[in-house]
Amino acid sequence: MRVAVVCASQYGATMGIAERISAELGLAGLDVRVYDAARPPHAEDVAGYDAFVVGSAVYMGHWLKDATTFVRRSQPTLLEHRVWLFSSGPLGPETTDADGADVRESTVPAEIADFTNTLRPVGHRVFFGAIDPEALSLGHRVIRKFPGAAGKIPAGDFRDWPEIEAWAREIARALVKTA
Ligand SMILES: Cc1cc2nc3c(=O)[nH]c(=O)nc-3n(C[C@H](O)[C@H](O)[C@H](O)COP(=O)(O)O)c2cc1C
Numbered sequence: 001m002r003v004a005v006v007c008a009s010q011y012g013a014t015m016g017i018a019e020r021i022s023a024e025l026g027l028a029g030l031d032v033r034v035y036d037a038a039r040p041p042h043a044e045d046v047a048g049y050d051a052f053v054v055g056s057a058v059y060m061g062h063w064l065k066d067a068t069t070f071v072r073r074s075q076p077t078l079l080e081h082r083v084w085l086f087s088s089g090p091l092g093p094e095t096t097d098a099d100g101a102d103v104r105e106s107t108v109p110a111e112i113a114d115f116t117n118t119l120r121p122v123g124h125r126v127f128f129g130a131i132d133p134e135a136l137s138l139g140h141r142v143i144r145k146f147p148g149a150a151g152k153i154p155a156g157d158f159r160d161w162p163e164i165e166a167w168a169r170e171i172a173r174a175l176v177k178t179a
Pocket of ligand 1: 008009010011012013014015059060061088090107128129130131136140144153
């Protein structure tokens with residue numbers, strides 16, 4: 001069974017998640033290929049896959065444009081297959097916010113409601129992300145210093161690898177069961 005993992009990543013943290021998911025799916029015996037959504041697969045390549053895992057980094061509450069463009073452009077193909085979505089966003093060591101809400105639920109990006117309606121994905125997960133302040137563009141450095149952003153974009157790698165791998169194994173189990 002062939003699986004395409006398509007990922008939009010500005011600085012590499014989300015691509016790292018995509019690669020880890022791909023490695024787990026490969027360990028389960030699936031034939032996996034990772035694509036950068038900035039250089040997405042051609043329509044004919046996409047047509048050859050049995051399942052899709054599509055992910056994006058989240059900036060200002062939204063998926064990166066390359067990922068949304070891939071989803072919208074490939075919608076006819078995606079609709080015929082099982083699709084899992086993931087987002088890499090929240091930063092910091094806390095999994096709950098000041099109101100006690102799970103950060104992974106309060107940071108679901110804007111596009112997901114629409115994609116849930118149109119694609120009917122098997123699931124969507126938010127994973128904690130990572131940033132290296134030295135690598136940020138000037139624009140992102142400025143946003144990070146806005147008074148309203150104070151402390152909300154802390155530096156560091158908060159990716160939870162066991163959580164990511166467990167999710168990938170769930171996907172593998174679902175696919176292998178029906179292969
Ligand atoms: C300027 C800026 C804005 C961000 N906005 C959000 C946001 O709105 N929601 C969120 O969950 N994460 C946000 N993040 C965190 C990134 O999504 C996270 O660091 C992600 O893992 C980066 O992935 P990448 O290296 O693949 O681009 C922001 C980060 C920066 C630097």
